[in-house]
Amino acid sequence: MAIYSFWIFDKHCNCIFDREWTLKSNHASGTINSKLNEDTAKLLYGMVFSLRSISQKLAGQGPHNEIRTIATGKYRAHVLCTASGLWFILLSDLKRENLSEVLRYLYGEIYIKTVVHNWLSPIDFAESEAEKRGRGTRKIRNRNFLQRVEEFLGPMIN
Amino acid sequence: MSASTSGTSAPAAASRKSLKAFSEDVWKNKTAKINAELFTLTYGSIVSQLCTDYERDFTRVNNQLYSMGYNIGVRLIEDFLARTALPRCDSLAKTSEVISKCAFKVFLNVTPQIGNWSSNKDSFSIFLEENPLSDFVELPMDAARELWYSNIVCGVLKGALEMVQMDCDVWFVSDVLKGDQLTEVRVKLNRILKDEIPAGED
Amino acid sequence: MAIQTILVINKSGGLVYQRDFSASAPRLSSNEYLVLAGTLQGVVAIASQITPKSLQITRKTGSKSGSDANHSSQLVPYVGALGSSAVPAQELGSFMGPDYFNEAFTSWNTTGLKHVTTDQNSLFLYQTLTGVKFVAVSSQSATSTMAVSIAENLLRKAYCLYVDYVMKNPFYEPEMPIKCELFDKRLGELVAQL
Numbered sequence: 001m002a003i004y005s006f007w008i009f010d011k012h013c014n015c016i017f018d019r020e021w022t023l024k025s026n027h028a029s030g031t032i033n034s035k036l037n038e039d040t041a042k043l044l045y046g047m048v049f050s051l052r053s054i055s056q057k058l059a060g061q062g063p064h065n066e067i068r069t070i071a072t073g074k075y076r077a078h079v080l081c082t083a084s085g086l087w088f089i090l091l092s093d094l095k096r097e098n099l100s101e102v103l104r105y106l107y108g109e110i111y112i113k114t115v116v117h118n119w120l121s122p123i124d125f126a127e128s129e130a131e132k133r134g135r136g137t138r139k140i141r142n143r144n145f146l147q148r149v150e151e152f153l154g155p156m157i158n
Numbered sequence: 159m160s161a162s163t164s165g166t167s168a169p170a171a172a173s174r175k176s177l178k179a180f181s182e183d184v185w186k187n188k189t190a191k192i193n194a195e196l197f198t199l200t201y202g203s204i205v206s207q208l209c210t211d212y213e214r215d216f217t218r219v220n221n222q223l224y225s226m227g228y229n230i231g232v233r234l235i236e237d238f239l240a241r242t243a244l245p246r247c248d249s250l251a252k253t254s255e256v257i258s259k260c261a262f263k264v265f266l267n268v269t270p271q272i273g274n275w276s277s278n279k280d281s282f283s284i285f286l287e288e289n290p291l292s293d294f295v296e297l298p299m300d301a302a303r304e305l306w307y308s309n310i311v312c313g314v315l316k317g318a319l320e321m322v323q324m325d326c327d328v329w330f331v332s333d334v335l336k337g338d339q340l341t342e343v344r345v346k347l348n349r350i351l352k353d354e355i356p357a358g359e360d
Numbered sequence: 361m362a363i364q365t366i367l368v369i370n371k372s373g374g375l376v377y378q379r380d381f382s383a384s385a386p387r388l389s390s391n392e393y394l395v396l397a398g399t400l401q402g403v404v405a406i407a408s409q410i411t412p413k414s415l416q417i418t419r420k421t422g423s424k425s426g427s428d429a430n431h432s433s434q435l436v437p438y439v440g441a442l443g444s445s446a447v448p449a450q451e452l453g454s455f456m457g458p459d460y461f462n463e464a465f466t467s468w469n470t471t472g473l474k475h476v477t478t479d480q481n482s483l484f485l486y487q488t489l490t491g492v493k494f495v496a497v498s499s500q501s502a503t504s505t506m507a508v509s510i511a512e513n514l515l516r517k518a519y520c521l522y523v524d525y526v527m528k529n530p531f532y533e534p535e536m537p538i539k540c541e542l543f544d545k546r547l548g549e550l551v552a553q554l
Contacts, residue, residue: 241455241461358470358487
């Protein structure tokens with residue numbers, strides 16, 4: 001059982017948070033909000049975006065048909081898309097079949113409480129037009145958020 | 159003809175069986191067969207008809223057989239893969255083993271020897287001790303110099319290997335029908351068509 | 361598992377076959393299906409590029425035993441009856457019975473997209489060594505390992521049918537849209553077994 005990384009995208013297609021663990025044995029390993037992950041973030045965004053367009057077509061006129069999981073032979077991506085246009089994505093090994101509860105918690109208990117309820121943190125990270133459409137670089141840096149993500153996901157990485 | 163595996167895991171049946179035993183099983187229990195004489199006669203009538211149609215221009219007959227083989231190979235490889243589900247070969251040595259022990263076995267029920275490796279390991283020979291295509295055949299005098307009677311085999315190998323992204327040259331070096339000691343088919347790997355390997359493989 | 365649609369995508373990402381199996385199947389225009397096929401082709405590649413770093417690290421430094429473990433994780437178990445209890449005797453073409461194959465097999469597609477679940481659907485993708493992709497869309501959101509195995513078995517069987525009734529049809533031109541009645545018929549029988 002392992003979680004490899006955690007990503008948040010905002011409604012402007014920007015990655016506003018990324019955390020990747022590189023060593024299973026060490027939950028302090030890896031990177032937070034890394035420049036090196038910019039390309040990966042774009043690919044991940046592109047993949048979810050493409051598959052969402054497919055799933056919406058498959059649903060036809062019916063109710064919403066959001067992506068839940070995406071799997072390859074190596075890993076599984078778990079996706080939570082909120083009505084406000086945020087995407088929470090966890091990459092895990094294949095044994096984790098459903099992490100929707102974990103994603104809900106990250107959104108409802110951690111993101112909402114440490115970012116949204118925090119008046120000193122922005123909730124829209126793009127400060128100008130030039131930072132929209134995937135061109136933004138601002139990230140969630142507030143300490144409570146970072147700490148609670150570590151506390152919550154740290155024990156699940158191996 | 160394609161594929162293979164790292165180390166011992168031959169088919170999916172991985173470590174449980176050798177490639178030889180696996181191929182024997184596929185040939186014996188999972189492959190429909192036809193009468194050998196009908197097969198040999200059918201091929202013979204094709205070659206003989208081509209010789210007539212091309213007015214005994216044997217170079218053109220060779221080319222035509224090769225091209226027919228190519229068209230068979232690009233289709234036959236799918237049958238081979240669907241039947242065996244062998245993983246991709248990680249070396250040309252493995253490819254040669256799969257060709258001789260599995261592909262020739264399944265489709266022609268022979269297991270030719272592999273040998274004569276080039277020093278840089280990019281080409282090898284297939285020695286056909288038995289050749290079901292040419293049972294009963296005697297080449298007429300005028301054909302003995304130029305005609306490669308079983309040239310279709312080269313085309314099949316070429317087409318099949320190309321479909322698994324290996325660009326190879328395949329040709330006959332010698333044929334017992336021509337009075338040679340051995341029947342030898344040469345395979346030379348030019349390059350792996352890396353751009354065409356389907357995304358998603360390691 | 362209710363299969364709504366099966367697609368076949370050629371190695372260049374072109375849609376060569378699309379067929380619905382249930383009235384609830386999504387109604388997409390043929391153009392939309394073409395776009396869908398092209399999109400999936402791209403996503404297979406993207407998915408393999410975002411393999412987590414920690415997996416790439418273990419693969420590089422991994423000892424022989426490590427890579428073997430990786431290999432076995434790609435082993436798809438054989439699912440005989442495809443989930444249905446009564447298997448009707450089926451015409452197996454050039455494949456001699458009792459089934460198209462009867463052993464676990466290794467998946468060729470190790471790092472590319474294989475399986476997507478949404479609120480309403482599951483999508484399964486089986487890719488051959490030659491690059492042909494067989495895609496099944498089901499009307500249930502199934503994540504379980506069993507469902508994935510069943511789908512992969514089903515799609516390998518669809519590949520077996522493709523080999524017999526498409527590739528061996530001398531009038532079929534490779535890479536072109538598949539219009540083979542026998543393939544339609546056999547595929548229908550195969551899906552009905554589920």
